[in-house]
Amino acid sequence: KNQVEQSPQSLIILEGKNCTLQCNYTVSPFSNLRWYKQDTGRGPVSLTIMTFSENTKSNGRYTATLDADTKQSSLHITASQLSDSASYICVVSEGGGADGLTFGKGTHLIIQP
């Protein structure tokens, strides 16, 4: 069964600090991996989409890495801000039909002033 595991489940850091969120997956075949940010009470918003050939992708202070060999991805947040407080969801696509997305449970990140 395809699975996406995220760690840690929750994380609290001080404003201005960096942090890294992890995503391990067993999805096969692999098409792409996405990171989403979900603010409380809102819908998820895309941060990055990475294909098999991409190792690193940045979106402002967010940098995602992908190791397709070990089936691992990370999301690094630099110089965190209070607005970064949210859940971060890793989603892996099988590359098959329209239903081929597997969602992780997310990492709940809290930035403290």
Next chain:
Amino acid sequence: NAGVTQTPKFRILKIGQSMTLQCTQDMNHNYMYWYRQDPGMGLKLIYYSVGAGITDKGEVPNGYNVSRSTTEDFPLRLELAAPSQTSVYFCAAHPRGNTGELFFGEGSRLTVL
């Protein structure tokens, strides 16, 4: 552009009642999805559609029905509401297959008492 719009945002139902969650998109995307998100869990696919007139079951379709008469609209029908259907429901759309960006609505929070 409004993107993906869901109504209502909040609803309380009694056991056995029925209702329809509305979803409309103005991006002319072919693929549309309904997910439910339970506390501490990843998003689960209920139903999806690859175009007008075509719908398919996802991972958790029991107790729900959908229709797709136009590209823009993808309503989700709950028949005989049960407490297990208490959840936050998200509608999403993307342009093609599973490589395009997935756009989510803001969610509909449903409570069944």
